[in-house]
Amino acid sequence: MNVNYVRYGALYFAAMVVLAGVSVMMTRVLGFGFPSGAASIIPPMAAALFEGQQAGRAGARPSGRALWAVAFAMTGVAVLINGAIAAIFLSMAETRALLSQVPLRYFTGIAALLIAAVLLVNRFFFGIGLKSGLAKGTK
Template sequence: MIWLRYSAVFLAVAIGVSQAVRLLGITKDEMLGSAAQIIVPAMIAALIEGQQYVRRHGALPGARRAWSFAFIGTLVATSLNVALAYAGPGLAPEFAKLAIAVPGSQQFVTLLLMYAGGYLLANRFFFGIGAGNTVSRDKAREERGLK
């Protein structure tokens, strides 16, 4: 199931990177972290889904399909973002910054819309990049006679 895999990759990357950065921060006695930790999970999950699309369908997705994926992926990623925000600052500190704002407040909605905008762009473009790279790789393999 596409959204189950997308969610699993998103959560694995988000929690894994958060814990790695947290561990590095503890061992190096420095505050590490970046807002990039919030967008990277969606980028990687969309890249993998683009690759899987080509493996399943054998062709590049059309623009309508890519945007459809992007919008649904944005809803999934934004929901997971909110879940991670309230899961506790020890689990995913960068995501927990959203929890500082009162749910429903203007600050909360503004932050969530900013995250959703980033997720939309990341999902759309990395889905296409993953699909395009897979097609290119498959063509190169055929030319070399490896398929």
């Protein structure tokens, strides 16, 4: 099965940028922002769904173990992207001052929960996209 992780990363990042823009617009127009939980889940959902459709159209029929391997690799891409963004923000003194008020174990726990959520979203939405792509490919 051939999964394009660069395309997954590009779609993931594009979805993050679009959701950030939507959140800013919502804050200015409606007075409240986009829910952060949804902003954490929608980018991997969209990217995994698209990649699953592409793999399905190519005729891939992976086992459950292969689906989990793809999900772990996709989650690694997401962690790398978010790590790069975090490194940029941590280079700012204001961000470091704000984060110094939060105990590291809380920050680490939240990050671990988000990574686990992204893993599950990648696994299940890649599978949904795969089924969709297989159905479209056979017609």
